[in-house]
Every structure is written in structure tokens, then in C-alpha cells.
Amino acid sequence: MTDTSEIIPVLVSLLAPFNPENKALSEVTDIPAELNIDSVGVLDFIMEVEDHFDIEIPMNAVANIRTIGELAAYVQSQLNKG
Amino acid sequence: MVDLLEKHKGIADRFQRMVDMGINGLGVTNDKMISPTRAMVGGREILLAGTNNYMGITFDPRCIAAGQKALAEYGTGTTGSRIANGSFAMHKELEKELAGFLNLQHCVVFTTGYQANLGMLSGLAGPKDTIYLDADSHSSIYDGCTLSGAKLVRFRHNDAADLDKRLSRSEDTEGGRLVVLEGIYSMLGDRAPLKDFVELKKKHEFQLLVDDAHSFGVLGPNGRGLGDEAGLEEHVDFVVGTFSKSVGAIGGFGAGNHPLFETLRYAMRPYMFTASSSPASIATSIAALQVLKAEPERRARLWANSEQLYKGLKGLGFEMGTDQVSPVIAVKMPDELSTIVKWNALFQGGVYVNMAVPPGTPNRMCLLRCSVSAAHTPEDINRIIGIFKDVVAA
Incomplete structure (x- = not known):
């Protein structure tokens, strides 16, 4: 079992290239709104997450994910499925 | 009440900046079409290099x-x-x-x-x-x-x-x-x-x-x-x-x-x-x-024109969108502001290309995107290259 507390720091580091102003990130950070990432940027970031964890995050699922915590929970569900 | 259009305020501000800097590059209106490669815009004849009119067939x-x-x-x-x-x-x-x-x-x-x-x-x-x-x-x-x-x-x-x-x-x-x-x-x-x-x-x-x-x-x-x-x-x-x-x-x-x-x-x-x-x-x-x-010769002319424009622009030292020559020829720009400024300068110089900015572009690139037509003459292509040299490379 992988815990979200282990996943969140990884997501924060993967978000670094999308966070040029180096804003403080946490579980409750709203990724597109607070980092001002456009729709394509979010999808590019999701690809990095998919490859890091070797999981699939369909675009359909991304529509329901706003915060780092929500993404961590989704990643956890995929990791535990395998 | 939640104003439904309020969510587009950011787009409105971004668009206004573009208008304030010159002509609205996303809303150019052709007053009259002269040929597949020429239009009248605001009383001036513009050489069109961004219309996807690859075969130049619109006035056949x-x-x-x-x-x-x-x-x-x-x-x-x-x-x-x-x-x-x-x-x-x-x-x-x-x-x-x-x-x-x-x-x-x-x-x-x-x-x-x-x-x-x-x-x-x-x-x-x-x-x-x-x-x-x-x-x-x-x-x-x-x-x-x-x-x-x-x-x-x-x-x-x-x-x-x-x-x-x-x-x-x-x-x-x-x-x-x-x-x-x-x-x-x-x-x-x-x-x-x-x-x-x-x-x-x-x-x-x-x-x-x-x-x-x-x-x-x-x-x-x-x-x-x-x-x-x-x-x-x-x-x-x-x-x-x-x-x-x-x-x-x-x-x-x-x-x-x-x-x-x-x-x-x-x-x-x-x-x-x-x-x-x-x-x-x-x-x-x-x-x-x-x-x-x-008339397969149209395709041959399109490719000759594409080669000429690609080589011409690359020769000016621009970073190109791709190494592959095709009728879509994009010049990479450093940011949105310079893209708007240079697009305006090109338009004032008499050539229309597409202003392409994120999120409509891959990897948040800003581009001056040209598309070539079989109806362009070699002189047209040279003129496009010349205007890029004068106003974008300068």
C-alpha cells in the first residue's frame, strides 16, 4: 500500500517546472487555478505523473481533479489496483 | 447571482492588451479578396501567408x-x-x-x-x-x-x-x-x-x-x-x-x-x-x-514554395517549429509580447501570417505561423522572407 503522504512530495517535485514563481504547494493547492496552468499544461503535467508512477490517468479523470490531494488520492487508487 | 461571463475576464484582459498594442491579430477582417494570395484590409493590399489555401484554388x-x-x-x-x-x-x-x-x-x-x-x-x-x-x-x-x-x-x-x-x-x-x-x-x-x-x-x-x-x-x-x-x-x-x-x-x-x-x-x-x-x-x-x-503540378509548386520559404526563414537565423519542411512553416518566438509586436510589424509591412499563442500551441510556444500556397510566386515568397528580415530579425 502506498500512502498519499508519500505521493504528495513526488507530485510537488513533478510540478516544479509548472511553477515558475515557486509558489508554496500543499495538499490543498488547486493546481490549475493557483498555479495559473492552462488546460494543456495540466495535461502535460499529468503525463509526467503517469510516467513517474507507471499508471494510467485518463483525461476523463483529470476533469474531476483540482487539488494536489485529489490527484494523490487518484494515484494511490491506481497504484493499489495494480 | 454568479455572472456566467465573469470566468472569461482573464481572456478579455489578455485580448485587450493585444488590441492596445496595434491591430487585433485574432480578428483581422478581409474587406475584399483579390486572389488566393491577396486581400484588401483597411485600404491596404496584404500578401496572405497564413490562409491554409495550399492549392491556391479558391479563385479557380x-x-x-x-x-x-x-x-x-x-x-x-x-x-x-x-x-x-x-x-x-x-x-x-x-x-x-x-x-x-x-x-x-x-x-x-x-x-x-x-x-x-x-x-x-x-x-x-x-x-x-x-x-x-x-x-x-x-x-x-x-x-x-x-x-x-x-x-x-x-x-x-x-x-x-x-x-x-x-x-x-x-x-x-x-x-x-x-x-x-x-x-x-x-x-x-x-x-x-x-x-x-x-x-x-x-x-x-x-x-x-x-x-x-x-x-x-x-x-x-x-x-x-x-x-x-x-x-x-x-x-x-x-x-x-x-x-x-x-x-x-x-x-x-x-x-x-x-x-x-x-x-x-x-x-x-x-x-x-x-x-x-x-x-x-x-x-x-x-x-x-x-x-x-x-493538375499535380500544383502540388509540385506548393512544395517548391515551401522549400523556398523554409530555407529563407531558417537562413535568417530563426528557430523553426520543426526540422521537416512542409507548407506549414512556423517561426518560434520567445514570448507572447514579442509575438504580438512582431506580428503587428509584419502586418504593417504588408504580410499576413498567423499569430499562434498558448493554449492553442504545443508546449506553450509562441509562433509566427506561415502557410504556403501553390498560388504564391517565387517573388511572393522572397517578399515574405524580406519582410521577416526587416521587421522580425531586426
């Missing part, structure tokens, strides 16, 4: 005559969809002509190219299926995928190894799998390495769709698109295209050899629930196809 007298005849004989519009009263004999004739041109058995015509992708993708894939789409896909592909309700997996641009990895992650899916590529990608002008993607069919089960919007009439010895150029047409299950570029009209098509292909007519909402193409547009498309078949 044969196409104009065909359109005028259809307008007189069939009226201004069809007033109905293809599955109601909107199927005219000429729609069927165009489908037959196109199928023949593509060397495929079936072809369905749509009212716009955008709807062709919406219709084909939503007709082919459903909620149990998975669509794998290239990250740089056109918006009509993204929107068609969304309309389908299928699971959507995005792969890295032009990267067959990346698609291989993603296909492997869900090998046991119960539904069908569709991979979507483009012949020539609209922003950078690069093309899908079809051979690499076709190779994956040996390892994974999927059907393949190629959107030849920018490559129909342009690529291949017969102008049939990416599959024709690569000699791999038999591995492409479905082809999508548009009439608004090489054909110089408006409309789109989907084509293939599948024995159930014709049933898509009753499964594609963007085909069923919109009025069919107007008689004039269909007639000019039929005439244009005949011109394309009869």
Missing part, C-alpha cells in the same frame, strides 16, 4: 462556375440534415468522387472539417472504448474524443515508443482501441512518423485513424495524405479530412474500407443533427477535386 474559374451553376440550379441551402431532406445527388457524387480519389470504398461528407472529427471520433468510439490521441492534436480531435465518451489517453507528440508504453498499461481493456494521428500537425508543420505507429499494430490491437486536414492534396504521390506518402495506406483504418484547405471550400469527410462504415451515418450526431453542406460548397468541392487530380 472552373470551381467558381460549378458553384454558380449549383447555386442557380439547387438554391442557396439544403435546409435539412443528411438523414432528413438534406441529401442531394451532389452530396452522393462528392462522396463517390472522394472515395475514388482516396482509393477507399466508403466516404461520408460533413458540413465542416471540425464536424468531421466530431462525427467520426464519436461514431467510432463509445464509453467502453479507449482513444489514444497525440498530445499536439487539433482541438476538433480533443472535442470529438470528449463527445465520444470513450476513455481518453494522451501520448507524447509523435512518439510511438510512448504510445507503446501507454497501450501496454491497459492491454486487458474490454472495449476497442483507436489511435488518432495527424498527417501534418497544424501549428508546427511536422508529420506523424506513420511507419513507427503502424509497427505497433504487430504488438497491440487497435484501429488507426489519420486526420489529413493539412495533408490531403499535399502529401504523397497522389496527394492522398500521410498514408499515401508513407506507402502504408492499407494500415490506416480511417481517414478524416477537410475541404477548407486544399479543396478551397468548406466541409469535411471521413473515409474507410470497413464493411460497416456506412452505418456510421446513423451513429454520428454531428452528421445527423446539422444541415448538410450548401449546394455551392459541394459543387466547388467536386470541381476542385477534379482540378487536383488533373
Whole structure:
């Protein structure tokens, strides 16, 4: 079992290239709104997450994910499925 | 009350900045069209280098005559969809002509190219299926995928190894799998390495769709698109295209050899629930196809012009969108502000190109995007290069 507390720091580091102003990130950070990432940027970031964890995050699922915590929970569900 | 338009405030501010800096690059209005490569805008003659008019066919007298005849004989519009009263004999004739041109058995015509992708993708894939789409896909592909309700997996641009990895992650899916590529990608002008993607069919089960919007009439010895150029047409299950570029009209098509292909007519909402193409547009498309078949020298001129412009711009030291020469030629700019400034300078210099900024571009690039026409003369191309030298390179 992988815990979200282990996943969140990884997501924060993967978000670094999308966070040029180096804003403080946490579980409750709203990724597109607070980092001002456009729709394509979010999808590019999701690809990095998919490859890091070797999981699939369909675009359909991304529509329901706003915060780092929500993404961590989704990643956890995929990791535990395998 | 939540104001519904408030969410677009950011777009409004960004747009206003563009207007404040000069002309609205996203809203240029042609007051009069002089030729496929010239327009009058605000009292000035502008050399057009961003119209996707690849074959320069929009003023061909044969196409104009065909359109005028259809307008007189069939009226201004069809007033109905293809599955109601909107199927005219000429729609069927165009489908037959196109199928023949593509060397495929079936072809369905749509009212716009955008709807062709919406219709084909939503007709082919459903909620149990998975669509794998290239990250740089056109918006009509993204929107068609969304309309389908299928699971959507995005792969890295032009990267067959990346698609291989993603296909492997869900090998046991119960539904069908569709991979979507483009012949020539609209922003950078690069093309899908079809051979690499076709190779994956040996390892994974999927059907393949190629959107030849920018490559129909342009690529291949017969102008049939990416599959024709690569000699791999038999591995492409479905082809999508548009009439608004090489054909110089408006409309789109989907084509293939599948024995159930014709049933898509009753499964594609963007085909069923919109009025069919107007008689004039269909007639000019039929005439244009005949011109394309009869005059392959247009394609040769297009490629010569593309080589000349690409080499000219690269020679000025610009960073180009891709190493591959195609009729879509993009110059990379450092940021949105400089793109707006240089676009305005080009326009003031008398040339229109496309201003392309995120999120409409891959990897948040800012581009001055040119598209070449067979109707450009070598002197036109030199003039475009000269204006870039004077105002962009300066």
C-alpha cells in the first residue's frame, strides 16, 4: 500500500517546472487555478505523473481533479489496483 | 447571482492588451479578396501567408462556375440534415468522387472539417472504448474524443515508443482501441512518423485513424495524405479530412474500407443533427477535386514554395517549429509580447501570417505561423522572407 503522504512530495517535485514563481504547494493547492496552468499544461503535467508512477490517468479523470490531494488520492487508487 | 461571463475576464484582459498594442491579430477582417494570395484590409493590399489555401484554388474559374451553376440550379441551402431532406445527388457524387480519389470504398461528407472529427471520433468510439490521441492534436480531435465518451489517453507528440508504453498499461481493456494521428500537425508543420505507429499494430490491437486536414492534396504521390506518402495506406483504418484547405471550400469527410462504415451515418450526431453542406460548397468541392487530380503540378509548386520559404526563414537565423519542411512553416518566438509586436510589424509591412499563442500551441510556444500556397510566386515568397528580415530579425 502506498500512502498519499508519500505521493504528495513526488507530485510537488513533478510540478516544479509548472511553477515558475515557486509558489508554496500543499495538499490543498488547486493546481490549475493557483498555479495559473492552462488546460494543456495540466495535461502535460499529468503525463509526467503517469510516467513517474507507471499508471494510467485518463483525461476523463483529470476533469474531476483540482487539488494536489485529489490527484494523490487518484494515484494511490491506481497504484493499489495494480 | 454568479455572472456566467465573469470566468472569461482573464481572456478579455489578455485580448485587450493585444488590441492596445496595434491591430487585433485574432480578428483581422478581409474587406475584399483579390486572389488566393491577396486581400484588401483597411485600404491596404496584404500578401496572405497564413490562409491554409495550399492549392491556391479558391479563385479557380472552373470551381467558381460549378458553384454558380449549383447555386442557380439547387438554391442557396439544403435546409435539412443528411438523414432528413438534406441529401442531394451532389452530396452522393462528392462522396463517390472522394472515395475514388482516396482509393477507399466508403466516404461520408460533413458540413465542416471540425464536424468531421466530431462525427467520426464519436461514431467510432463509445464509453467502453479507449482513444489514444497525440498530445499536439487539433482541438476538433480533443472535442470529438470528449463527445465520444470513450476513455481518453494522451501520448507524447509523435512518439510511438510512448504510445507503446501507454497501450501496454491497459492491454486487458474490454472495449476497442483507436489511435488518432495527424498527417501534418497544424501549428508546427511536422508529420506523424506513420511507419513507427503502424509497427505497433504487430504488438497491440487497435484501429488507426489519420486526420489529413493539412495533408490531403499535399502529401504523397497522389496527394492522398500521410498514408499515401508513407506507402502504408492499407494500415490506416480511417481517414478524416477537410475541404477548407486544399479543396478551397468548406466541409469535411471521413473515409474507410470497413464493411460497416456506412452505418456510421446513423451513429454520428454531428452528421445527423446539422444541415448538410450548401449546394455551392459541394459543387466547388467536386470541381476542385477534379482540378487536383488533373493538375499535380500544383502540388509540385506548393512544395517548391515551401522549400523556398523554409530555407529563407531558417537562413535568417530563426528557430523553426520543426526540422521537416512542409507548407506549414512556423517561426518560434520567445514570448507572447514579442509575438504580438512582431506580428503587428509584419502586418504593417504588408504580410499576413498567423499569430499562434498558448493554449492553442504545443508546449506553450509562441509562433509566427506561415502557410504556403501553390498560388504564391517565387517573388511572393522572397517578399515574405524580406519582410521577416526587416521587421522580425531586426
